[in-house]
Amino acid sequence: MATIFSSLPIIDLSILAEISPGEQDLRDLSQRLCDVFASTGFAYLVNAPLSFSHEQVFGLANAFFQIDETEKLKVAKRTFVGTNKNTYRGYFPTQPSQLDNLKEGFEVGPSRAPRQAGLARHQRFDLSEPNVWPIGFGHGRPQLESLHQQLQSLSGTLLSLLAVGLGKSPDYFASYLTDSLSTLRMLHYPPQQQRTPTTSQDPRLCCTPHTDSGILTLLHQDPTGGLEVLNADGQWISAPYVPGSIVVNIGDLMARVSGGRFVATMHRVRTSSASIDRPDGMGRLSVPFFFEPGEDCVVRSVDGGESIVYGEYVRRKMNTWVEYMDVPGATLDARVRNGVSVKAY
Numbered sequence: 001m002a003t004i005f006s007s008l009p010i011i012d013l014s015i016l017a018e019i020s021p022g023e024q025d026l027r028d029l030s031q032r033l034c035d036v037f038a039s040t041g042f043a044y045l046v047n048a049p050l051s052f053s054h055e056q057v058f059g060l061a062n063a064f065f066q067i068d069e070t071e072k073l074k075v076a077k078r079t080f081v082g083t084n085k086n087t088y089r090g091y092f093p094t095q096p097s098q099l100d101n102l103k104e105g106f107e108v109g110p111s112r113a114p115r116q117a118g119l120a121r122h123q124r125f126d127l128s129e130p131n132v133w134p135i136g137f138g139h140g141r142p143q144l145e146s147l148h149q150q151l152q153s154l155s156g157t158l159l160s161l162l163a164v165g166l167g168k169s170p171d172y173f174a175s176y177l178t179d180s181l182s183t184l185r186m187l188h189y190p191p192q193q194q195r196t197p198t199t200s201q202d203p204r205l206c207c208t209p210h211t212d213s214g215i216l217t218l219l220h221q222d223p224t225g226g227l228e229v230l231n232a233d234g235q236w237i238s239a240p241y242v243p244g245s246i247v248v249n250i251g252d253l254m255a256r257v258s259g260g261r262f263v264a265t266m267h268r269v270r271t272s273s274a275s276i277d278r279p280d281g282m283g284r285l286s287v288p289f290f291f292e293p294g295e296d297c298v299v300r301s302v303d304g305g306e307s308i309v310y311g312e313y314v315r316r317k318m319n320t321w322v323e324y325m326d327v328p329g330a331t332l333d334a335r336v337r338n339g340v341s342v343k344a345y
């Protein structure tokens with residue numbers, strides 16, 4: 001459970017850009033990250049070692065979501081378009097019945113698809129499948145591939161800092177990097193015209209409360225705002241846009257790996273009036289990166305005890321995510337109405 005907080009801390013990563021950062025500086029950063037992940041589970045990272053500006057990141061998302069729906073559907077996951085080959089990567093359209101979760105998205109994995117794990121053969125979903133790219137995205141592909149690589153590398157650095165803070169050697173999480181399945185997801189929350197909630201739920205949401213299920217998430221959010229994080233008092237604390245920052249948070253699996261020292265904090269996105277009023281009429285854009293180990297990676301708590309294989313963990317989770325359910329004769333919307341949840345890593 002997160003502690004009582006009223007705003008998210010800011011962590012400066014500028015020392016990571018130095019050619020040889022001082023050992024004490026690295027130890028201090030390690031400690032700071034661990035303290036924050038043990039209290040809020042969420043923070044803003046500033047001066048992260050990335051070559052991409054926010055304008056470039058949201059320029060990519062904007063370019064993708066401007067593509068004609070017909071072309072986007074050609075790269076939709078098979079759950080949405082039964083004749084498509086891609087089962088895990090690709091596009092998912094908005095589901096009109098999901099009024100408090102109204103978003104479309106596009107997901108890519110590493111540019112060189114990871115080696116298919118032994119246990120993956122004959123499975124319905126291929127977690128190691130290659131990425132799919134829509135016609136009309138042109139220069140977006142190499143840029144998104146490069147963004148994925150840079151966020152993967154930053155995640156590796158953060159993991160080694162966390163390892164040290166957890167009393168382990170810096171390479172303790174090295175096995176998590178082998179054939180890593182990390183997902184870079186671009187999200188578009190279309191502007192919602194009606195300001196009044198359509199259900200009894202207040203306020204109106206565009207992403208329902210959830211914890212991320214994996215290791216750690218690095219989120220670019222645009223200036224629209226609306227992200228909120230739950231503190232131990234049950235209050236939703238606003239996490240507004242901080243220029244140039246990336247929001248980082250811990251997932252359920254990392255909370256387990258840390259032996260309960262870190263918290264996976266509940267968060268949601270509130271429909272912001274800024275999204276309706278935006279001059280470009282685009283709504284909200286966000287770009288989360290979910291660091292994920294490889295399918296065969298054995299994950300266990302730093303304190304020892306039972307282990308799980310990441311591929312089995314994620315496939316079990318997928319059984320509860322509507323995008324991956326296959327109910328003959330039922331439209332996706334009908335399945336959502338029957339009460340299954342949508343994916344959150």
Ligand SMILES: O=C(O)CCC(=O)C(=O)O
Pocket residue numbers: 187207212219221227267269285286287288344345
């Ligand atoms: O769009 C956002 O700001 C948050 C998205 C999110 O929490 C998720 O995709 O897990």
Ligand SMILES: [Fe+2]
Pocket residue numbers: 210211212267344345
């Ligand atoms: Fe999330």
